[in-house]
Amino acid sequence: MDSYFITRAPVRGLETLVRGKSPIFVIEAAMRICGICHAAHGIASAEAIEDAVGVAPPANGRLLREVIGLLNRVQSHLLHLVLVVPDIVREEFASSLVLDVVKLLNRVNDVMARIGGAPTHPPNIVVGGVSRAPSEAGLREVVRKVKEILKDYSRIKDVVLDEDRWSGKAFALSKVSVNVERLATHPFYGDRFNIDVNDVVTLRYPRFREGGLPEVVRATTSLVALYRGRAVEVGPRARLDIYRGLVGSTLMDLQRARVEEVSLALTRITELLGRVSTGSSTRTSGLFFRRGAGVGVFEAPRGVLIHRVEVGDEGRVKGYRVIVPTMFNIPVMEAAAKGAPVSIADLVPRVFDPCVPCSTHLIEVGEWGPR
Amino acid sequence: MGSKVRVLVHDIGGCEGCPVSVIRALPELVGIADVHSRYLGNEDVSGGVTYDISVVTGAVCINEPDVVGRLKVIREVSKVLIAYGSCASVGGITRFCRGGQEPRPEHRTYQPVTAVVRVDYAVPGCPPAPTFIASLIKSIVKGGGYFLKLFSAVVKARKLSGFDLLDDVVLPGLCVGCGACILSCPTGALQMIDGKPDLVVEKCIRCGTCYVRCPRASQLLIRRYIQLGGVKG
Numbered sequence: 001m002d003s004y005f006i007t008r009a010p011v012r013g014l015e016t017l018v019r020g021k022s023p024i025f026v027i028e029a030a031m032r033i034c035g036i037c038h039a040a041h042g043i044a045s046a047e048a049i050e051d052a053v054g055v056a057p058p059a060n061g062r063l064l065r066e067v068i069g070l071l072n073r074v075q076s077h078l079l080h081l082v083l084v085v086p087d088i089v090r091e092e093f094a095s096s097l098v099l100d101v102v103k104l105l106n107r108v109n110d111v112m113a114r115i116g117g118a119p120t121h122p123p124n125i126v127v128g129g130v131s132r133a134p135s136e137a138g139l140r141e142v143v144r145k146v147k148e149i150l151k152d153y154s155r156i157k158d159v160v161l162d163e164d165r166w167s168g169k170a171f172a173l174s175k176v177s178v179n180v181e182r183l184a185t186h187p188f189y190g191d192r193f194n195i196d197v198n199d200v201v202t203l204r205y206p207r208f209r210e211g212g213l214p215e216v217v218r219a220t221t222s223l224v225a226l227y228r229g230r231a232v233e234v235g236p237r238a239r240l241d242i243y244r245g246l247v248g249s250t251l252m253d254l255q256r257a258r259v260e261e262v263s264l265a266l267t268r269i270t271e272l273l274g275r276v277s278t279g280s281s282t283r284t285s286g287l288f289f290r291r292g293a294g295v296g297v298f299e300a301p302r303g304v305l306i307h308r309v310e311v312g313d314e315g316r317v318k319g320y321r322v323i324v325p326t327m328f329n330i331p332v333m334e335a336a337a338k339g340a341p342v343s344i345a346d347l348v349p350r351v352f353d354p355c356v357p358c359s360t361h362l363i364e365v366g367e368w369g370p371r
Numbered sequence: 372m373g374s375k376v377r378v379l380v381h382d383i384g385g386c387e388g389c390p391v392s393v394i395r396a397l398p399e400l401v402g403i404a405d406v407h408s409r410y411l412g413n414e415d416v417s418g419g420v421t422y423d424i425s426v427v428t429g430a431v432c433i434n435e436p437d438v439v440g441r442l443k444v445i446r447e448v449s450k451v452l453i454a455y456g457s458c459a460s461v462g463g464i465t466r467f468c469r470g471g472q473e474p475r476p477e478h479r480t481y482q483p484v485t486a487v488v489r490v491d492y493a494v495p496g497c498p499p500a501p502t503f504i505a506s507l508i509k510s511i512v513k514g515g516g517y518f519l520k521l522f523s524a525v526v527k528a529r530k531l532s533g534f535d536l537l538d539d540v541v542l543p544g545l546c547v548g549c550g551a552c553i554l555s556c557p558t559g560a561l562q563m564i565d566g567k568p569d570l571v572v573e574k575c576i577r578c579g580t581c582y583v584r585c586p587r588a589s590q591l592l593i594r595r596y597i598q599l600g601g602v603k604g
Contacts, residue, residue, distance in 0.1 A: 010384045010432030012465060012481065013472035022573040028558045032464045032576070035388020035498065079391060083410060102397050106501070109395065120388045120498050123559045131559070204474045221475050 051294030061129025234303025289315030385429025531579030
């Protein structure tokens, strides 16, 4: 038996869309690659442009940007819980839990609106930093809210991790292991110096899996990324493994890592906000665009996200490349699905939380034939 | 209406930000609607199931016959079709698409849902505020209201941007400087200069939010497309 990860979402083509545009437009466009990882794309894009033109955000801007990125991580992980709870938690607990998670997500969105400027596609992410800082009072209010969210999240976490409430599928997931090398660049933000981006290659699916592929597989709309010629797992488990020594190779361990990351992110947000000084600037001044090439690496909710930009003489984009974490995880998901019973084959890729504009268009994994 | 309305939420080719904004409104919606979505694992767009209201998000990739076919099926099985969000209603960021990207360089032509099938209401926003969908569904069930007129006018407009706001409201001197457009802009592309809105052109993603939020422009839309039956100007 074989498994294929196929995506059907049309390619809107951000990389070609931004050619000839001002970097100011590029950040807005990049955020609209994904309505879930909006801030992650915005930050990776801003980092790439800053690298290309040779500027860096001031300390305050960097702190707030990390806060925005982590709020996005929490948003995304909570949304994933909405998707996965009905599968891994027994029915009698699941439906009320889903609504609790949505309500908590709405509170996180409120915080994102205050720091990022909007709950989705936060416009405060700009080249050179963050466009505005909250006031002293606003900051205190946000810290209080985040602490309350953390407290209420702990209750949700306890339910999700309570084996007495697990479904049969959760136990089945805890028996499937996947041991693939892991890659992460930073526990919370992203670091272009912890990865050699020139060692990342992306392949069209038929080149990645040669041989007689079914026609529907050949039409997949996603690329596959390899690091140093090999498949690597990226995302919550990779980050916790590399930076916290959390090791667990089952698919339920992967879910546990994601659930754990929400608490860690919320705690980190309160620490970062404590370091923001409301009086000083959040954005580089005297910015202009000039020729150069740059790389932005950010730890998106799903793992390493890479944006590469080339800016031309007139300060307009000449070339743009985006490598999203799901491209790395496709071979890992396929390996995991091959080792899993068919009864949970649909759930296996979803535990990896593949990018939703791709993943929810996913049709079949596991045995060939429509589900 | 005694029983709950059956609502489908489906993304036809967007970033998923709009469907997520509807999912966020779930606590408000559970009392009035029976929501079907991939996110809830209960979606059926095979054509065998009907819906009272379908909320379609994203733009249509004309080069992908599956996508166009699916949209037509959704139209057929839906009593009311809402093009929800900027890509579906007026094109938004997909107005900039030009194709040529791996692995499917042939995906080059994108159109809003309003240009492909008959649409009842079109709601710009990137994404529309999550609080909005519940009141919209309530108005549709009730069968009336200012918003419904406005959003059926947007169906016919098909494209709206910050430039249209300047052309139709600011330059002709209709703007009162209320600032609603500036507050509504999702990218911060509008700023107040000397009491009047001004467009940062490289930030405008053609989402049309400012135009429907402007108290003057929204009335222009209704006059043009509903009262005057589509005569421009």
